[in-house]
Amino acid sequence: MAADPLSRVFSALADPTRRDMVARLAIGDATVNELARPYVVTVQAVSKHLKVLEDAGLVSRSREAQRRPVHLEADVLDLMTTWIERYRRTAEERYRRLDDVLRSMPDGVEPTPPSEPPSTGAPT
Template sequence: MTDPLSQAFAALADPTRRDLVARLTEGDATVGELAAPYEVSVQAVSKHLKVLEQAGLVSRAAAGRRSPVHLEAEVFDLMTKWIERYRQRAEARYRRLDAVLADMDDEESGRRPPHTEETA
């Protein structure tokens, strides 16, 4: 999977990785600090961080426990733009549906005559 967007979404499919990202929004942290609340080894958390790092979501200055893990905002910007594009399309469809339903409601309540096509 070489597409950065696909890698990012795949990396965030795991709830532990999403939690790590959420915690990193508060600032950089070491692997040990990130591992502290979990009932798993530091090595297990390091593996999760490696997936996030490969997806470009986080970076580390150096390998090891003491190096801070940093959240990379650029990939999130890419994800946000992709999501926003489809959210706008969905909103437009909902607005059209709302208009159709309002027209149907108006026709049923007798407020205006139903739309008919004249035939010759």
């Protein structure tokens, strides 16, 4: 299993079956059998998927007689959105800055040389 939480969440949601389950659980809690019903796979396979989701912190399971209701822990999704937004914003800022540079340039000057190593004094 992946060491860091972020990798666990990303790879948990990299499987379409598991994303389906999250979608289903967003509507309400469900038992393993209920979650397994729409799929051709065995209940054991679904149980494994749930373990992956649980290890990622996306899901919690309580105890209720023989049943094990599964509950979605939607907060963990924020981990991902935070990561994503951070780098999307950085990239967007870069575009904006490049745009400014291009606009303020006289004419034939070479624009920001691509492929500069980070050590050379990159865009700050």
